[in-house]
Amino acid sequence: MPTYQFRCPGGCPDFSAIYPMADVPGQDACPRCAAPARRLFGAPALGVGRTAAMQLQDRTRASAEHPDVVQRLPGAGRRNTPVTTNPLHRRLPRP
Numbered sequence: 470m471p472t473y474q475f476r477c478p479g480g481c482p483d484f485s486a487i488y489p490m491a492d493v494p495g496q497d498a499c500p501r502c503a504a505p506a507r508r509l510f511g512a513p514a515l516g517v518g519r520t521a522a523m524q525l526q527d528r529t530r531a532s533a534e535h536p537d538v539v540q541r542l543p544g545a546g547r548r549n550t551p552v553t554t555n556p557l558h559r560r561l562p563r564p
Contacts, residue, residue, distance in 0.1 A: 470488065470489055470490075471487070471488070471490055471493075473486055473487075473488060473497075473508055473509075474508070474509040475497050475499070475508055475509065476506055476507055476509050477499040477502065477504055477506040478506070478507070479499065481501045481502055481504075481506075483509065484500055484506070493508070496508065
C-alpha cells in the first residue's frame with residue numbers, strides 16, 4: 470500500500486500514513502495534536518529499493534545515457550592454443 474505524507478497546520482512535524490489507493494483521505498488527524506492535517510502531494514517513490522532487479526534496471530538506464538567508450542581495439546586473430554581439449558570437438562565444422 471502507498472504511503473502518504475500529511476502536514477499539520479499547528480506546526481507539528483510532517484507525518485506519514487498508509488492507506489489503500491482507493492480509500493486515501495484528503496485529511497488525517499495529526500498524531501500529536503489531533504488537528505486535521507492536509508495531505509501533501511509529492512513525487513511517487515518509484516524505483517525505491519536495492520533489489521537485484523532494480524540494480525539491473527539502474528545499470529541498463531545508466532549505460533544508455535553514458536555508454537562505455539572503447540579505448541582500444543580488441544585483440545585480433547585466433548589463439549595459438551586450442552579452445553577445447555575434447556577430441557570430439559575437432560570433428561565440428563570450423564567457421
